[in-house]
Amino acid sequence: MTSKRLPYFDENTEPLSSRIVTGLHKIGLAMKQQAWQQANEEGLSATQGQILAALVAHGPLTGSELSERLGVTLPTISDSVRVLGEKKLLTKSPDPRHPRASLLTPTEKGATLGARARSWPEFMATALKDLAPEEQRAFFSGVVKMIRTLQEQGLVPVSGMCVTCTHFRPNVREGASPHHCAFVDAPLANDQLRLDCPEHERAAEAARGDLWEQFMRPA
Ligand code: SF4
Secondary structure, eight states, X not given: OOOOOOTXXXXXXXXXXXXXXXXXXXHHHHHHHHHHHHHHHTTOOHHHXXXXXHHXXXXXXXXXXXXXXHTOOHHHHHHHHHHHHHTTXXXXXXXXXXXXXXXXXXXXXXXXXXXXXHTTTHHHHHHHTTSOHHHXXXXXXXXXXXXXXXXXXXSSOOOSOGGGBXXXXXXXXXXXXXXXXXXXXXXXXXGGOXXXXXXXXXXXXXXXXXXXXXXXXXX
16 A cells, blocks of 8 residues: 655644643543542542551551642541541541641551552553553653652642652662662662652752752763
8 A cells, every 4th residue: 555644644733742631631530530439439538548548558647747648638638537537447646746736547447448549540550551661661750750840830749759859869870770769778760769658758949959950960
């Protein structure tokens, strides 16, 4: 079959960035739908499931810490915590760090549901299996950069990511693992960067800018 390149798609294709946004929107809808459906099956709201999952992943947290980690307003967290308490899925105890705050801990049943809620996005892992390793690495690199931009714009919480962590030492050596985590004193490769590290400590705004500059400038 003879074919010649027609200019049709040159003139009738949205910019790549617009089509990436459309794709992310579709993925976001699928994740929301799955979270809602699976939460419903467990008798929870999606936020209640997220709270239990965060408490299982990070250990006891205060309402403010949950609000910051999940990017959900404090009143919404308080409502969900009240319902989870009524369902006997979590308990409150005094926080030794802040006399006026309470630490939230899942009960045994709450921890079981929280562990299940952590696996809700697993359907996405199945979809990612079709990506070759180098495609996964490129995708992950793009995700890190996009989330960091959203964090600096105040659209998602600044938490959990190496590139905003006070322990992160970017591009301190050459080779496959150019970065370093000072918390565990170990080298880090680009595809080992954390997005949700429990040991993350937020660097100050100016230091975050310096970290990013060093991260974007390979040794
Ligand atoms: S403590 Fe966690 S977030 Fe911070 S640099 Fe180490 S691995 Fe990354």
